[in-house]
Amino acid sequence: MKPVLDGFPWIVHNLSLVFDKIGVHLLIACMALVVAIVIATPIGVWLGHIHRGSFAAINISNVGRALPSLAVIAILIGVVGLGRNTLILALVVLAAPVILTNAYVAVDSVDRDVVDAARGMGLRERDVLLGVELPLALPLLFAGIRTAAVYVVATVPLGALTGTDGGLGDIIANQASYRLEGVVGAAICVAILALLIDGLFAALQRAATPRGLRGHIDFAAVQTAAAGNPQEEGTP
Secondary structure, eight states, X not given: OHHHHHHHHHHHHTHHHHHHHHHXXXXXXXXXXXXXXXXXXXXXXXXXHHTOOHHHHHHHHHHHHHSOHHHHHHHHHHHHOSSHHHHHHHHHHHHHHHHHHHHHHHHHTSOHHHHHHHHHTTOOHHHHIIIIIHHHHHHHHHHHHHHHHHHHHHHGGGGGGGTSOOTTHHHHTOHHHHHHHHHHHHHHHHHHHHXXXXXXXXXXXXXXXXXXXXXXXXXXXXXXXXXXXXXXXXOO
């Protein structure tokens, strides 16, 4: 227990170093998350709209969850080489399947009667997708992004174990220089950072949900489904 308690004074006495590493940590995480969102979300949304590719979407997610994070980073180092871009690429590989699957399930689960009614009113497919399906799919879609964001933030430190930038992981992997107090202090910072990111995306998830749906959605249940098996959770 004492090493854990000693981690807090270490943080206070090394705030400049901690904030510097947090900045690098968040930069890497944000870059990877943005790339993953840009790649995975359009694919998942379109597949959900046309109601095809469920086998691929779900199995891609399962494969992504099964891949050991450290192994992915190490393999990409062998292919791409050392450097920050290698870590970012590995994080994209790990985050994209979660986002893709939740985007697919979110749109695919929208009530078919509502979609048919929109088409019956003469809306074009693009208008059906953007004006009807996507707003109703936002809670589960955003839950996938929230899960991926926490996953990415928690995985960044592994980069330090493979010789690339690792943000706070640079401290965790260097006990010889920062001693046990520094390792514990940096680990505490990673945990707090992950919790803050989760809280931030939870607020964004609620804000992005159409006001008329907020009172009818169990956000905790949606998030649990997104973190586990989103195919089992439909959009209300």
